[in-house]
Amino acid sequence: MVKQQVEREHSPSMEDYLEAIAMLRDANKAVRVSQISRRLKVRMPSVTSALERLSEKGLVVHERYRYVELTPEGEIVAEGVVHRHEALSCFFTEALDIDRETAEEDACKIEHVISPLSLERMIKFIEFIQACPLEEPNFPKRYKYYLEHGKLPEECLARGLEKEERRK
Amino acid sequence: MVKQQVEREHSPSMEDYLEAIAMLRDANKAVRVSQISRRLKVRMPSVTSALERLSEKGLVVHERYRYVELTPEGEIVAEGVVHRHEALSCFFTEALDIDRETAEEDACKIEHVISPLSLERMIKFIEFIQACPLEEPNFPKRYKYYLEHGKLPEECLARGLEKEERRK
DNA sequence: AAAATTTGTTAGCCTTGCCTAACAATTATA
DNA sequence: TATAATTGTTAGGCAAGGCTAACAAATTTT
Numbered sequence: 163m164v165k166q167q168v169e170r171e172h173s174p175s176m177e178d179y180l181e182a183i184a185m186l187r188d189a190n191k192a193v194r195v196s197q198i199s200r201r202l203k204v205r206m207p208s209v210t211s212a213l214e215r216l217s218e219k220g221l222v223v224h225e226r227y228r229y230v231e232l233t234p235e236g237e238i239v240a241e242g243v244v245h246r247h248e249a250l251s252c253f254f255t256e257a258l259d260i261d262r263e264t265a266e267e268d269a270c271k272i273e274h275v276i277s278p279l280s281l282e283r284m285i286k287f288i289e290f291i292q293a294c295p296l297e298e299p300n301f302p303k304r305y306k307y308y309l310e311h312g313k314l315p316e317e318c319l320a321r322g323l324e325k326e327e328r329r330k
Numbered sequence: 331m332v333k334q335q336v337e338r339e340h341s342p343s344m345e346d347y348l349e350a351i352a353m354l355r356d357a358n359k360a361v362r363v364s365q366i367s368r369r370l371k372v373r374m375p376s377v378t379s380a381l382e383r384l385s386e387k388g389l390v391v392h393e394r395y396r397y398v399e400l401t402p403e404g405e406i407v408a409e410g411v412v413h414r415h416e417a418l419s420c421f422f423t424e425a426l427d428i429d430r431e432t433a434e435e436d437a438c439k440i441e442h443v444i445s446p447l448s449l450e451r452m453i454k455f456i457e458f459i460q461a462c463p464l465e466e467p468n469f470p471k472r473y474k475y476y477l478e479h480g481k482l483p484e485e486c487l488a489r490g491l492e493k494e495e496r497r498k
Numbered sequence: 499a500a501a502a503t504t505t506g507t508t509a510g511c512c513t514t515g516c517c518t519a520a521c522a523a524t525t526a527t528a
Numbered sequence: 529t530a531t532a533a534t535t536g537t538t539a540g541g542c543a544a545g546g547c548t549a550a551c552a553a554a555t556t557t558t
Binding site: 254257258259260261264265267268271272275276277279280283284286287289290293294304305308309313314 | 452457476
């Protein structure tokens, strides 16, 4: 709790709309009110009014009854959201071994509130475990073993103990 | 982002109030409107009206001009929030090596949206790295080295290569 | 091209959750 | 104990962001 110093530029809701628009466009779908509505599971009038608010902020262009487009600035914001989303969902699946669906759901929520630092660290973390593939059992394997058995694999403990012994 | 199937029981705001009440009480401070107001950085009338909403849901007891208390049910909800908060802030500091302040801020936001599964995995993850202390350089050290130098420590790579060699 | 369907908008309502201003109760102080 | 200071409440406002109902434009079908 305790409020953050700097208020976020855009609300979670606005970020969701921008993200949805960017992703529909990237999927080569016409970006229409109905598409956004379906994707975000809100009714069309909610989309219309959201687009109005986004227009006022200069983030989208939308003529009545026509397609929706991002402005260059909207593009930048959307890109940021998508990037956070992808990093988070990757972290959840790769680092924490969470199923894709849950990972996506959590990413959708957390992308709106996570700090740049924490996000950066999650990305570094993924890099880190990907840089460890030579060790056997490597990081993800050991972690999965721990998830399943509640302890580290034998050989891993053994290796640790060896070192302990040697130290004496 | 695609809505979650199950709507959260209580809003982030309500959870913040419950958490604040529990923590003030645990700090042996009188739980008064003014205290909550200070802690959450909202004005007193906002607290009064929030308490009214919480009363209606049977989560707090609050007589006009008097102290605030949690009901048994409010207690359970508050406990859940505090638990999520602590697990998250621990994960950020211990696993990702993030400074306490940022960790707290992020925990405050994410505690309201994270799924039970992801939370559980973060907890397991902390257990996992704490179960690795025998290896040298151990997990947190290697991770910190990676953060600072952008690569794994020499000896770590060397060990990996040895194994590669042996395999040939 | 007329009719039917789909899509989009407008108007208007509702809840949440914050705010300020004004007032009331409580507590502390002279 | 009377007054001052603090604390809390009430009343009322406002923005965000959702909704439905009714209507209008666009598109598709006949």
